[in-house]
Amino acid sequence: MSDLLKDLAAYSARWGADLELVQGAGGNTSVKLDGQLHVKASGQRLKDARRQPIFVTVPLSGEAAPSTDGLRPSIETSLHLLTPYRVTAHLHMVDVIAQAVRRDARDALDEALAGLAWTWVPYAKPGVALAEAISRAISGAAGARLAEIVVLGNHGVIVGGAGFEEVDARISDLRARLAVAPRTGPLSQALLDELAARHGLEPARLPQAHLAAADPQSLGFATAGSLYPDHPVFLGRGAAALDPAAADLPQTESSLYLAPGAGALLRPGLSEAAHEMAACLGLVASRIAGGAEVRPLTRAQEDELIDWEAERYRRGLAEG
Numbered sequence: 001m002s003d004l005l006k007d008l009a010a011y012s013a014r015w016g017a018d019l020e021l022v023q024g025a026g027g028n029t030s031v032k033l034d035g036q037l038h039v040k041a042s043g044q045r046l047k048d049a050r051r052q053p054i055f056v057t058v059p060l061s062g063e064a065a066p067s068t069d070g071l072r073p074s075i076e077t078s079l080h081l082l083t084p085y086r087v088t089a090h091l092h093m094v095d096v097i098a099q100a101v102r103r104d105a106r107d108a109l110d111e112a113l114a115g116l117a118w119t120w121v122p123y124a125k126p127g128v129a130l131a132e133a134i135s136r137a138i139s140g141a142a143g144a145r146l147a148e149i150v151v152l153g154n155h156g157v158i159v160g161g162a163g164f165e166e167v168d169a170r171i172s173d174l175r176a177r178l179a180v181a182p183r184t185g186p187l188s189q190a191l192l193d194e195l196a197a198r199h200g201l202e203p204a205r206l207p208q209a210h211l212a213a214a215d216p217q218s219l220g221f222a223t224a225g226s227l228y229p230d231h232p233v234f235l236g237r238g239a240a241a242l243d244p245a246a247a248d249l250p251q252t253e254s255s256l257y258l259a260p261g262a263g264a265l266l267r268p269g270l271s272e273a274a275h276e277m278a279a280c281l282g283l284v285a286s287r288i289a290g291g292a293e294v295r296p297l298t299r300a301q302e303d304e305l306i307d308w309e310a311e312r313y314r315r316g317l318a319e320g
Contacts, residue, residue: 004031004087007164008038009049015091015171016046019208023280024273026092026230027156030080031164035060039080041071078131084138084146085160087167092156092230094280095178098287100153101227101294108289109151112177118149123297125304126155126229134158149174154228154297182286185214191244191262199242199249201257201265204282205275210263211282212239219258222285225296231281232302234274235266239281256281 012029016022027046030039037058040046044054056073060081074080080088099105099112106120119137124130130152138147148170150158157174161167187210196203204210212222223241226232240252242259249257255267256278264278288294297305 002033004033004164005038007031008055008087011089011164011168012040012046012049012054013051015089016049019206019276019279020094020175020283021091021171022046023092023276024230024234024271028074028076028080028090030088032060032086037077037080039077040074042074044071075127076131078128079134079158082131082135083158083160085148086162087160087164089159089167089171090156091159091171092228092280093171093175093178094283094287095175095180096151096157097155097228097280097284098180098289099178100151100155100157101221101284101288101296103293103295105151105153113149113151113174116149116173117145117147118151119147121150121152123153123155123301125301130155154295156228180287180289182211182283183215183218183290184211184286186261187214187263188261189263192259192265195242195244195259195262196265199257199265200268202268202270204264204266204278205272206279208279209275209282211286212278213258213260213263213282215286216260217290218282218285218288219260221288221292221294222258222281224294226302227281227284227294227296229297229305231277232297232305234271234277235281236306237299237302238296 008031025043025045028040030037037060038055041054041056048054056071058073076090099108121133121137124133134150148160159167159170192203212218222239225238235254235256237253239256239258240250240254242257244259244262255270257265266278
């Protein structure tokens with residue numbers, strides 16, 4: 001195995017084990033080598049890259065390739081084919097998402113990322129539409145500096161480079177520039193347990209999920225709607241505020257409830273990926289600047305994700 005393929009597994013596993021970079025089976029990585037693209041398979045977890053096969057190989061020509069060993073290429077394979085980088089990392093970095101969901105995201109990022117070769121791509125449906133939007137943005141004007149960082153509206157970030165050490169250094173720099181301490185507040189475990197028993201719900205398994213209910217501003221952002229694509233795929237539409245004094249659950253199309261002063265609760269029996277999505281929401285909502293205005297996904301944008309066969313496949317793997 002070449003050193004690049006070893007690095008693909010090693011760096012993917014490290015990034016995938018960091019909940020602030022990747023949640024569930026989200027995110028994907030690739031390397032171009034000898035006329036082929038080695039890319040994460042759909043529904044696989046980056047953190048498993050050193051324990052089991054999670055990558056598939058497709059020709060750089062873009063010709064359709066059959067699935068191998070029961071794996072199918074990532075939804076974002078077209079993205080990896082179209083980018084000009086040898087190494088590409090697509091991450092759902094919570095520090096980036098906390099900026100990318102804002103209506104003034106581009107202005108806020110202009111200051112934070114000053115001096116970097118970066119570009120902005122407004123939200124587009126994952127897959128071909130997003131890949132084409134990224135390709136256009138990276139191409140830019142003739143002779144312009146190639147963007148090494150692409151911030152995706154309501155989604156995450158693409159970081160590219162000639163090698164994995166270079167990409168890793170850019171990820172570290174990006175995190176340092178955008179780092180924000182999450183808002184916190186007092187939460188009652190006793191109240192959380194009482195609400196879970198009353199309504200037949202399960203307390204969120206990951207402590208980061210409760211951040212969304214720990215502060216009024218964070219709660220407002222978290223219940224404004226679905227902020228990024230993986231949320232409706234695994235949790236339904238947005239999140240519902242749960243009044244601790246209410247006798248009944250609010251009517252909602254979400255599987256996530258946020259009770260002020262208590263924390264996050266989910267419908268029972270959901271996958272590990274769903275609980276990681278709840279944690280992602282807490283990490284993101286608690287980092288959005290107070291007073292900012294967010295731009296959640298529209299209902300039509302949620303529909304095209306929830307009903308998409310490619311996302312049903314990923315959801316099925318997570319539930320299986």
